[in-house]
Amino acid sequence: MSTYHSALAATAVGRWHLASGDSTMEFTGRHFLFLPVQGSFPVREGHVEVAEDGALTCLEAVxxxxxxxxxxxxxxxxxxxxxxxxxxxxxxxRFTAGPCAAGADVTGLLEVKGRQVPLTLAVDEPAAEGDRVVVRATARVDRHACGVGALRGLVGAELGVRIRAVLVRRP
Structure with a gap:
């Protein structure tokens, strides 16, 4: 588990919006249980709210x-x-999360096909890049738990997910 740099946490207070064109969500799965398959989903929108103590108070990504x-x-x-x-x-x-401590991994709910399942994102230390903050995170997603269970014998159940979220302030 990483910890946020205190100077970054202090400047990160407030509401941040996901820069959808600069953010990515990529995954790796298995076909025939051993052939790797890589792909992506386009990031549509999202926002993050950070409290004065650096804690995450709200997160939503679509x-x-x-x-x-x-x-x-x-x-x-x-x-x-x-x-x-x-x-x-x-x-x-959709991924939504409520309050969590600064520097903690983020646990929330992943909604797929109307079904919500718990998901924990392992979050790397955010990096300030000018007026933007870049956050990287990883997770393991069980597609069967999400209601995506077709071809169980041919397609692996677990997906590795990599996220690069670029956050910007908007008035």
């Missing part, structure tokens, strides 16, 4: 299910379809 991409158009269309993400009915995946 990615587009319809933007699921691995570079294989046939697979991507199948995963976006009703057997997996059902992106037409459930166009977004």
């Amino acid at each position: 990615v587009s299910a319809a933007g699921f991409e691995t570079g294989n158009p046939q697979r991507d269309a199948t995963v976006r379809g009703p057997r997996f993400l059902d992106a037409d009915r459930f166009p977004a995946l």
